[in-house]
Amino acid sequence: MEGVNIHSMCLEPKIAASRDKYLNMPPADRRTHYKCGKKYVVLEDLTDWPSYARQHRCGKKVETKWSADSLLNRKICIFEGDITTLEIDGIVNAANNRLLGGGGVDGAIHKAAGPQLLEECAALNGCATGDAKATGGYKLPAKYIIHTVGPIGENESKLHGCYLTCLETAKALRMRHIAFPCISTGVYGYPNKNAAHVALSTTREWLEKEENAKQVDRIIFCLFLPVDVKHYKELLNTYFPLE
Numbered sequence: 001m002e003g004v005n006i007h008s009m010c011l012e013p014k015i016a017a018s019r020d021k022y023l024n025m026p027p028a029d030r031r032t033h034y035k036c037g038k039k040y041v042v043l044e045d046l047t048d049w050p051s052y053a054r055q056h057r058c059g060k061k062v063e064t065k066w067s068a069d070s071l072l073n074r075k076i077c078i079f080e081g082d083i084t085t086l087e088i089d090g091i092v093n094a095a096n097n098r099l100l101g102g103g104g105v106d107g108a109i110h111k112a113a114g115p116q117l118l119e120e121c122a123a124l125n126g127c128a129t130g131d132a133k134a135t136g137g138y139k140l141p142a143k144y145i146i147h148t149v150g151p152i153g154e155n156e157s158k159l160h161g162c163y164l165t166c167l168e169t170a171k172a173l174r175m176r177h178i179a180f181p182c183i184s185t186g187v188y189g190y191p192n193k194n195a196a197h198v199a200l201s202t203t204r205e206w207l208e209k210e211e212n213a214k215q216v217d218r219i220i221f222c223l224f225l226p227v228d229v230k231h232y233k234e235l236l237n238t239y240f241p242l243e
């Protein structure tokens, strides 16, 4: 896991200064730079899993090895929409190995963050599949972006590596909230339901460690497509059973 300690990375001073300008800006000033204008989504607007299940009547009891833990359940959020609007500590980008932007969520994140993000990404020397590297969020409402590279096609251990290194990176950078898109399920072609199993099982296993659970307030699954909403609704109760 290279590049976790964002503040000690050997970045050119000019790039580090533009990254830090946004990281250190008072929240009210940062808001004037958002590409999404006033359409940003604050933490309080996010629905936690128990409330989401009540609203959508989807917390059906299932057989599972995981215990019902109301504290953990409240850390899990479902957000249906655009990850670039979330005003939280960190969002995850489903990037490619070169980290130089692309289509899908990667393109949307670069567009919303502005061209300075590309300068920082270019200095990172790419990223291996299953690994993650963090940058500043620039003009995004999110403070940080964690760029991870998902596998092309189905590869459980690599996708597990993505979720795990992102969670560890968030912890190392003291992020209290992190939002994931459905990594690899777009152009990279990972079957949606199997990918949801990996996302949820990795997250639950990680949260089982008390020191991890203490470090994070919200883990948000950002669902952009109806097919993912369907799978997460169906699978959440296996990994985060309600009481």
Ligand code: ADP
Pocket (backbone or CB within 6 Å): 081, 082, 083, 084, 094, 095, 103, 104, 105, 106, 108, 150, 181, 182, 183, 184, 185, 186, 187, 188, 189, 222, 223, 224, 225, 228
């Ligand atoms: P990959 O190359 O890893 O498959 P994609 O960007 O093609 O990445 O797709 C990953 C997921 O991100 C897909 O579910 C896609 O629908 C979703 N997605 C695309 N744009 C956004 C966005 N703005 N916010 C959140 N999710 C998005």
